[in-house]
Amino acid sequence: MQWFVIFKKELLENWRNLKWIWVPIVFIIFAVMDPITTYYLPKIMDAVGGMPEGAVVDIPMPNANEAMMMSFGELSLLGVLITVVIAMGTISGEMKSGVYELILSKPVKYTHYVSAKFMSIALMVWVSTALAIIAGWYYVALLFGTIDFTKLLTGILFFSLYFALIVSIVLMVNTWFQTPGLVAFISLLLIIILNVATSIYGHILTWSPALISDYIGAYLSTGTLTDELWYSALMALVFSIVCIQFAIITLKNRALQ
Amino acid sequence: MALLEANHLTKTFNNVSVINDVSFSLEHGKCVALLGPNGSGKTTTLRMLAGFIKPTNGSIDFNEESLSKDFRNYVGYLPQFPVFHNWMTGKEFLVYAGQLAHLSKAEAKERADELLELVNLKEVRKLRISKYSGGMKQRLGIAQALIHAPKLIILDEPASALDPIGRREILNLMRELKKDATILYSTHILNDAEEVSDEILLLNEGKVIEQGSMHELESVQNTVTIKLSFSEDPKFIEDRLKEIESVFKVNQVANDYLLTVHDLQVARQQLLDVVNRENWQLTKFEVAKTSLEDLFMKAVKS
Structure with missing residues (x-):
């Protein structure tokens, strides 16, 4: 009951400050940008004057799966950035302004407070990602070739877990600092460390959540769900829960100080 | 019997003690002023009683049966500088606060309307809080503290930042409130304390240096x-x-x-x-x- 009250308030807030409008639009732009520009690249080159005489540049046309992966790739880069930005002040901003003190003077459970915030942001990011991927899929189908829609939906579900992890990391960092800008910076640092570590020690860290979008790509072209995909998804889920728990404990300890 | 007993409260931040062995009790239906110069630990004491921070040592006991351990359930708290969700309207915020305190939506709405009437914000209930003046925000702050009909109302400097008219309104409101609740409030405006409180508690450097009813203190003098x-x-x-x-x-x-x-x-x-x-x-x-x-x-x- 109390959980729902906070959740609904968060949804209303994000509706009134228009996040529910601009976040999906920005995500969709990110997802459709790459497939479209790649398809029209030769024409764009011609229009701006073409290649110099004699230069032979052969730009291979990607296939449908490769084009689809461009959408996933853009979202796991720019989409993550936007997610960090929209979540950076959700707790730290309330602490900084002081409204946190009014809310927490009511018998609000920290678990409810943090998890309702998580769900409201995650829901927005999930909906935006799903809309964006489907928009990307639509343009890929028009320009490159069709991809099975059920496979795509499965891919979206796995991708959502990666975003759940991102939101949880930002929420956890939110409880450490009271400056939203610093929260964004530290969160991005953690996400970059996760990605860099994964690319350096990729042969060991095959379960790293940072590899989810790569595994989704493999799944889209082969059609088989690999164990690695399941495990990295499981890791994303476990890490999300751990981060949220950390956030709750940090807030509780802050009260005990 | 006392509503609340605070026994040997001590609070240290980074090994610096802010509150040092403070004990007092609050009687039912009394209006108690917490006085003291700036930095004497008034806000810290109030925040401990509001359940917002835990004392390093000592205990706070509410003598109420069948109440939960979380005393935020029966304490209403107004911080020194209340900040709201400015994108909400006054009424929305009160309903939200009421629901957080486990009222149903219908109860919260009904209670919000009563309180808006009481604190004289009925005309602006549908206005965004960002448009409210300082005095209106203070009154909304009091209304949100009262939303769940708390046994103890804790007000941190309720009138200090207001103009004389706003101050007068708050004092009159407090006089109304003490008819059916216990009020503990901090102030450094001594006239206010003389006017509405039954008892005072004088803090300095984290210690209680005087306490008692106004009458007693006068005779002690x-x-x-x-x-x-x-x-x-x-x-x-x-x-x-x-x-x-x-x-x-x-x-x-x-x-x-x-x-x-x-x-x-x-x-x-x-x-x-x-x-x-x-x-x-x-x-x-x-x-x-x-x-x-x-x-x-x-x-x-x-």
Whole structure:
């Protein structure tokens, strides 16, 4: 009951400050940008004057799966950035302004407070990602070739877990600092460390959540769900829960100080 | 029986003790003022009672049966600088606060309407809080503290930042509220404390240095101030006043003389005799109550 009250308030807030409008639009732009520009690249080159005489540049046309992966790739880069930005002040901003003190003077459970915030942001990011991927899929189908829609939906579900992890990391960092800008910076640092570590020690860290979008790509072209995909998804889920728990404990300890 | 007993509260931040062995009890239906200079630990004490921070040592006991351990359920708290979700309307915020305190939506709405009426915000209930003035926000802050009909209302400097009209409104409101709840509030405006509170608790450097009812504190003081006003400064009377045996201190402020006396009966007699005999042009003879300010200054400086 109390959980729902906070959740609904968060949804209303994000509706009134228009996040529910601009976040999906920005995500969709990110997802459709790459497939479209790649398809029209030769024409764009011609229009701006073409290649110099004699230069032979052969730009291979990607296939449908490769084009689809461009959408996933853009979202796991720019989409993550936007997610960090929209979540950076959700707790730290309330602490900084002081409204946190009014809310927490009511018998609000920290678990409810943090998890309702998580769900409201995650829901927005999930909906935006799903809309964006489907928009990307639509343009890929028009320009490159069709991809099975059920496979795509499965891919979206796995991708959502990666975003759940991102939101949880930002929420956890939110409880450490009271400056939203610093929260964004530290969160991005953690996400970059996760990605860099994964690319350096990729042969060991095959379960790293940072590899989810790569595994989704493999799944889209082969059609088989690999164990690695399941495990990295499981890791994303476990890490999300751990981060949220950390956030709750940090807030509780802050009260005990 | 007391509503609340605080026993040996101690609070340290980074090994610096802010509150040091503070004990007191709050009786049902009393309005208690927490006084003290800036930095004396008033806000920290209130935040502990609101359940917002935990004491390092000591305990806070509510003598209420069948209540949950989380005392935020029966405490309403107004911070010193209340901040709201400015994108909400006044009524939305109250309903939200009520629902957080486990009221149903219908109950919260009903209660919000009552309180908006009480704090005189009915006209602006549909306006975004960002458009509210400082006084309106303060009153909304009080309304949100009352939303779940708490047993104890804790107000941190409820009137300090307001203009005289706003202050008057808050004081009148507090007088209403103490009919059915216990109020504990901090202030450094001593006149306010004298006006509405039944008891005071004087803090300095994290310790309770005086506590008791207003009446008790006055008798502890054991002195009364008499004010003599003259139309023009009657020169050379200070020495004459000092000669009167019941007067032990004389202060001159412009044309007024403030006399501190021990025994009012004797002093009044002796003074009026002298005034008559010497034919002083007295315009006003006033027995002033011992002001809290004297007490405050004395206690804090010692």
